[in-house]
Amino acid sequence: MADDEPEFFTVVPPDESVRREALDRHDLLTKPAGSLGRIEELGCWIAACQGQCPPVPFARPRVVIFAGDHGIAAKGVSAYPSEVTAQMVANFLAGGAAINVLAATAGASVRVVDMSVDSAEMPDEVGKFKVRRGSGSIDVEDALTEDEVRAAIAAGKAIADEEVDNGTDLLVAGDMGIGNSTPAAVLIAALTGSEPVAVVGRGTGIDDRGWMRKAAAIRDGLRRARPVSADPVALLRTVAGADIAAMTAFLAQAAVRRTPVILDGLIAGAAAMVAAELAPGASNWWVAGHRSSEPAHKLVLDQLDLKPLLELDMRLGEGSGAAAAIPLLAMACRILAEMATFSDAGVAGPAE
């Protein structure tokens, strides 16, 4: 790919020397070395991402929700009708959804982007990057055209740039879209070489017959995905959708822009796997907020070699599992920034 193509991402890793500085600083703070476990690891990672030790407490954590409908929903793969996608966008804007409450509790704001909601009546404020109404039904057709996938990628990149330019210092990518766990499952199966049955989950809560329909849809989508699985852009075009394609580019560009990301569950995980192909090294800028109860999410975490912070049997999407982990990152950061050292506090260190 040439430099001027929208899908070109160059990622540099977080600053390893600052990470070591943070590791050393932890030993000076008034607690036994290592006694805060993963909170210490997280703090070192945040310092490395920020390139400074101690790191600065997050000023502007932000959840960006990528909304889109999926043609495959018409095949009965979800417990909910497609209208719910647009209705939930309105609910996000009104502040009534789970992610609004979780983000508010964690001190984060929420932005919604309509990439491909199947409704003509979407509020103007969310439609700037809209690519189409509903992505194609991936069991029988491509999710997007070549132009559309490039537009979605450019949108995700632009949204990440807008956020970072506006001072966002911690990002969560959320999803909203009835049927979106089907393309996510296909992407995960394609990139991990898994069989359909290993990636079919209950999504929003389908019954056994819905599960069978979903398994068949994933099987058909996967048959279409496998020939292009080595080409991330072609994979997004064939079996993702504008919402997931934009989220993929957003995750890749966040890494380019040296901004830490908390990954959510299945949908964000699928996008992250593609983003890691598109932008090698991007996963160094991500932490896994939680492990979803969707079975395929484990494949994502294994493949990306990420250990989740939370395991609370959540499976909502919207960025909810990542938002629930924001306070842990805030704590990790503030521990390094605010705790007293042994010498400052006049506390004796361990006996020799």
Added chain:
Amino acid sequence: MADDEPEFFTVVPPDESVRREALDRHDLLTKPAGSLGRIEELGCWIAACQGQCPPVPFARPRVVIFAGDHGIAAKGVSAYPSEVTAQMVANFLAGGAAINVLAATAGASVRVVDMSVDSAEMPDEVGKFKVRRGSGSIDVEDALTEDEVRAAIAAGKAIADEEVDNGTDLLVAGDMGIGNSTPAAVLIAALTGSEPVAVVGRGTGIDDRGWMRKAAAIRDGLRRARPVSADPVALLRTVAGADIAAMTAFLAQAAVRRTPVILDGLIAGAAAMVAAELAPGASNWWVAGHRSSEPAHKLVLDQLDLKPLLELDMRLGEGSGAAAAIPLLAMACRILAEMATFSDAGVAGPAE
């Protein structure tokens, strides 16, 4: 035990009918039923504890740290010298310890109580309930006299009452005391019928020789504990200490006063096990904030049938692992209190 004895606790369970009301309310909120997993369970429990659905967001979460020294520390069971206990109390009051940072991030305040710190120069503000300077060396003598254990229990009870009377609506019990993981391990071994080697952990980070000294101390303490293990007050007197005895009564009285508690790790877990003996049913008022990396903590969680919210390899004490979980409880509460219902938001429910 008679009604007028300090160690008498009568616990009524959280309100089961309100818990069911909260469970039903979760199905009306704009998310797939059950999709927030343990966040939903937590919310139902909080509603049941408060006796109202939706529950009210926590107004005054509070960490109470019980500080005390232990004679057994002189036997080389800790990596740190005993002076650190008093030094850390000063650090808590100055706001420089890990618990201060974690609590502040979670919107909680911190109170420190000196039950038995081995120092004559403790600040007045923390000494109101002080029982003695350092508890006895439990390998060879009782931790406390009969009068002292009753004073410590009365103190824990009074502290819980003070907190609840002042409007505290969510409690964390923290610990500070060099050597305190040895009496905690003895209590856990005595109440679970475990061998010393199953409960010896690295505490603040002892080396292999320290580990052997600690194992021997636990063995000797356990020999003294076993004959009284069926009598919780005698057990506290024999092998706990004023800090752990007060924390035990505090946890029991919090349940009496219908106030939810987030349990921390090893020390709070040991106190909780004794409190569950002293106040049957008290564990219904507790949630496990985390699983400590101390091996004996797993025995506590199994015995109390509590599933931890976090598993982050923390082993600091001070209430740190519980404080890290406060935001999850705040989220669980606010989800029930603030989310829109399907009908309010005009969102379609699942297809029939």
